[in-house]
Amino acid sequence: MMQKTYLSRSIDRTLEAEYPVGDPYHGPVYGEKRAPVTAVVGGIAAMAGAETMIGMVLAGMTIAGGALSLVGAVAGNETLAKIGGVIGLVGAGGLAISSLVDAAGTAAGAADINGMEAGNMPTGPTEAAAAPVTTTAPYIAPETPIGIDNLSTPAADVAGLEAGNMPVGNETATGNPNSVFEAMKSGSWGSTQVTAQPNVDPAVLAGEDLAKSYGPNAPAVPTVKGVAPPESPGLIKQALGWMEANPKTAKILADTAGGLASALSPETDAKISALEAQGELSKAQAEKLRWQIAEEERKRANLNASIKQGLPTMGARSGTMQTAAPVLANVRTPGLINGIRGG
Amino acid sequence: MAGIVQEKMARPQGDELTPDRVKGEIQMPPELQEAFTRMVIGGMKVMFDQKTHKMMLDQLRQQGPLGQRLGEGIAGLVLLLFKESNQTLPPQVLIPAGIELLMQAVEFLRKSGLEEVTNEDIGEGMRIFITVLLEKFGMSADKLAALAAQYAKSDIPDQQGAAPPAPPEEQEAPEAEETDEED
Numbered sequence: 001m002m003q004k005t006y007l008s009r010s011i012d013r014t015l016e017a018e019y020p021v022g023d024p025y026h027g028p029v030y031g032e033k034r035a036p037v038t039a040v041v042g043g044i045a046a047m048a049g050a051e052t053m054i055g056m057v058l059a060g061m062t063i064a065g066g067a068l069s070l071v072g073a074v075a076g077n078e079t080l081a082k083i084g085g086v087i088g089l090v091g092a093g094g095l096a097i098s099s100l101v102d103a104a105g106t107a108a109g110a111a112d113i114n115g116m117e118a119g120n121m122p123t124g125p126t127e128a129a130a131a132p133v134t135t136t137a138p139y140i141a142p143e144t145p146i147g148i149d150n151l152s153t154p155a156a157d158v159a160g161l162e163a164g165n166m167p168v169g170n171e172t173a174t175g176n177p178n179s180v181f182e183a184m185k186s187g188s189w190g191s192t193q194v195t196a197q198p199n200v201d202p203a204v205l206a207g208e209d210l211a212k213s214y215g216p217n218a219p220a221v222p223t224v225k226g227v228a229p230p231e232s233p234g235l236i237k238q239a240l241g242w243m244e245a246n247p248k249t250a251k252i253l254a255d256t257a258g259g260l261a262s263a264l265s266p267e268t269d270a271k272i273s274a275l276e277a278q279g280e281l282s283k284a285q286a287e288k289l290r291w292q293i294a295e296e297e298r299k300r301a302n303l304n305a306s307i308k309q310g311l312p313t314m315g316a317r318s319g320t321m322q323t324a325a326p327v328l329a330n331v332r333t334p335g336l337i338n339g340i341r342g343g
Numbered sequence: 344m345a346g347i348v349q350e351k352m353a354r355p356q357g358d359e360l361t362p363d364r365v366k367g368e369i370q371m372p373p374e375l376q377e378a379f380t381r382m383v384i385g386g387m388k389v390m391f392d393q394k395t396h397k398m399m400l401d402q403l404r405q406q407g408p409l410g411q412r413l414g415e416g417i418a419g420l421v422l423l424l425f426k427e428s429n430q431t432l433p434p435q436v437l438i439p440a441g442i443e444l445l446m447q448a449v450e451f452l453r454k455s456g457l458e459e460v461t462n463e464d465i466g467e468g469m470r471i472f473i474t475v476l477l478e479k480f481g482m483s484a485d486k487l488a489a490l491a492a493q494y495a496k497s498d499i500p501d502q503q504g505a506a507p508p509a510p511p512e513e514q515e516a517p518e519a520e521e522t523d524e525e526d
Contacts, residue, residue, distance in 0.1 A: 053480060054477070054480050056434035056435050057438065057476065057480055057482075058482075058487075059434075060435040060437055060438040060439055061473070063370055063371055063372070063375070063436075063438070063439050064368075064438050064439040064442050065370075066369065066370060067366070067368035067369050067439070067442050068442070068473075069368070070360075070364070070368050071360060071365060071442075071462075071465055072466060074360055074466070075360070075462040075463050075465055076462070076463065077463070077467060077469075077470055079470055080466050080469055080470045080473075082488060083484075083488055
């Protein structure tokens, strides 16, 4: 019979440092079953501590651990399921990693990304000139430089993006990836998007005429992020006085104004962008549907033609039936795909 | 343990892996939600916008297994977005956003009928996406997978909250705290 020896917690911890997971000799001691979890968290945290940027990326993996686990299980992908399962289990540890690296990682990450940018994908003439490229020691080892250029597949596309095809500027037209990137930068997200609304009077956006439109007893002007409110203390005093005198109406108008402010907020812009993006998806789906309809129409046209040519007709004199067998052969010959291609 | 992982137990092809289903498994903290949404929207714009849609189609039409094309394409897109965001996107959202974007691309492929996507393709795409992403940040995904495998092999109950099993009989009287067995 196998003899088991149980070590004290302190000895077990000491051994774990050398053998990170579990009891190196006889499996985990009863009551010590969580020790390997601690070891995994410790292992990840050690890696995360070494590279704070990696730590934050790994923290993201804990967020998506459930999704990875699901996909891994359904798809039968062993690696993915293991990573997802383990990371999902130690999710709390992942959050701890996140909190650990967050403080130092944000500032340190800036230098890291500057390191990433050096020599790899300039965004455009303006940004490239303005972007400070620091010489801070990069987080990533020099032999594994980060950069889109290092990716195998999309490099050519990215090069196409860089080649001046996509102008950099204040454009916010959908379809310009640079404008997407510009808008993604939090500093310009709100104001850029708001000012790009084509149907909104700039004067209204600047808050000049908004108060007037409410009439003489105007409530406080709703503010839009990124747009400075007009300086009119007299108007505000007047509005406050009116609000005190008309509390119920003021509440209704305040709700309305709040809704307007909400409608002009960056969140709404994000929703609009999401709808636009979904619209593009819908367009692609519509394109597919068009192809399907065209195919169906062509199919029906062919059938109709064949039916017209090969309708069984009564021989006026002979009184016999004639079938459309030869015509059916003609229908098959060109093929639907060739027919669609115009061949 | 019964197994955290059911190895090589792929289910039959179905519609289990939808964007909504996968997104539902992403536990995004509220403070990162806005950045996550921004990144997904930016990625969808690049993927589906009229001017850049061709980029996506070209990527999907390249040679090689679909999973590889998906994984590398999404990794490139995520890194592109991250870099172009001028460091304003928290790195924590890279993997969740990439997963969401990959599922959007899969949905597009399924609905447009451009290519038939299997569950294996999705799994392989995500694995390659994570591998490429981690490697670009200087970390080997194999290292993480090995750590995970090591953990999975250890005798850990599936649910940590579950009642612990009965202690083995031998545990009744631990004889010595220190041994010199290793000698």
